[in-house]
Amino acid sequence: MFAIVKEGAKCGGCNWPASHQYVLATTLKEAKALYRRGEAGLCGDCMSQMLADGNYIIDNEPQKATA
Numbered sequence: 001m002f003a004i005v006k007e008g009a010k011c012g013g014c015n016w017p018a019s020h021q022y023v024l025a026t027t028l029k030e031a032k033a034l035y036r037r038g039e040a041g042l043c044g045d046c047m048s049q050m051l052a053d054g055n056y057i058i059d060n061e062p063q064k065a066t067a
């Protein structure tokens with residue numbers, strides 16, 4: 001999961017102002033692409049609720065370092 005910080009942004013779930021948007025992705029590049037396309041980006045409350053509801057599993061596979 002990645003956090004994207006953008007002042008003045010609104011949560012894609014509840015539409016409340018949230019400068020920190022959380023995106024489920026395997027890489028930061030993918031997270032940014034999803035966010036730019038408007039396909040991801042939730043405030044902390046919405047992301048926590050989604051994870052608590054069990055709709056998604058956090059994959060803890062080690063991330064490959066990018067040079």
Ligand SMILES: [Zn+2]
Binds near residue numbers: 015047
């Ligand atoms: Zn929200």
